[in-house]
Amino acid sequence: MVLSDIIDKVADHGYCIIDDFLQPRRSQALYQYAQQLPAQYWNLAGIGRQQNQTINTMVRNDRIYWLTSEEPRHKDYLSIMDELRHEFNRELFLGLFDYECHLAHYPKGAFYKKHLDAFKGRSNRVLTTVFYLNPEWQETDGGQLVIYGDKGQVLETVLPKQGRLVVFLSDRFVHEVQRSERDRFSITGWFRINASISGIIDPPR
Numbered sequence: 001m002v003l004s005d006i007i008d009k010v011a012d013h014g015y016c017i018i019d020d021f022l023q024p025r026r027s028q029a030l031y032q033y034a035q036q037l038p039a040q041y042w043n044l045a046g047i048g049r050q051q052n053q054t055i056n057t058m059v060r061n062d063r064i065y066w067l068t069s070e071e072p073r074h075k076d077y078l079s080i081m082d083e084l085r086h087e088f089n090r091e092l093f094l095g096l097f098d099y100e101c102h103l104a105h106y107p108k109g110a111f112y113k114k115h116l117d118a119f120k121g122r123s124n125r126v127l128t129t130v131f132y133l134n135p136e137w138q139e140t141d142g143g144q145l146v147i148y149g150d151k152g153q154v155l156e157t158v159l160p161k162q163g164r165l166v167v168f169l170s171d172r173f174v175h176e177v178q179r180s181e182r183d184r185f186s187i188t189g190w191f192r193i194n195a196s197i198s199g200i201i202d203p204p205r
């Protein structure tokens with residue numbers, strides 16, 4: 001996998017789906033790490049921004065855990081995403097300022113209804129990344145990521161299988177996570193610009 005493939009695809013289509021983004025043993029290590037995280041680390045995910053953050057389990061009911069660079073076991077992933085950020089800036093002049101990401105755990109029955117990760121001109125999230133950790137995944141396990149086009153048509157239905165990375169423009173593609181029939185683990189993140197838009201800044205986490 002070459003980072004420039006990702007850049008080219010995003011430049012051409014606004015999104016890309018890449019397999020074997022990391023070496024299998026690195027993906028597997030992240031999977032094992034996520035699986036053994038004690039229950040108290042996982043928080044129910046909220047929706048909306050800072051003051052308006054609410055937990056609405058009708059919209060999403062996954063659990064998340066933010067990754068910080070202080071923890072050595074997060075460094076590997078954060079540093080490759082930083083390389084990718086530099087590459088995006090070098091090739092497409094996106095001016096991406098930082099990257100934030102969290103582990104996500106969708107237990108059996110969990111989902112995330114149709115949504116956008118950012119609203120045009122109202123967010124500093126530019127690109128969304130989702131990296132999948134489960135080593136085995138079948139159609140019948142559910143949990144597909146569905147990406148929609150601007151007329152509401154299905155563009156992609158993505159099986160969340162280990163090593164696969166999805167990158168898309170955060171304010172352009174409505175997407176959803178279909179009900180998962182098994183424990184589903186991933187790392188979702190956002191490349192951001194350092195802009196204060198209408199006096200609103202997205203929360204750092």
Ligand SMILES: O=C(O)CCC(=O)C(=O)O
Pocket residue numbers: 104112117130144145160175176177186188
């Ligand atoms: O896990 C996925 O496939 C997508 C997650 C997502 O859309 C989000 O966390 O905003």
Ligand SMILES: [Fe+2]
Pocket residue numbers: 115116117175
């Ligand atoms: Fe999303």
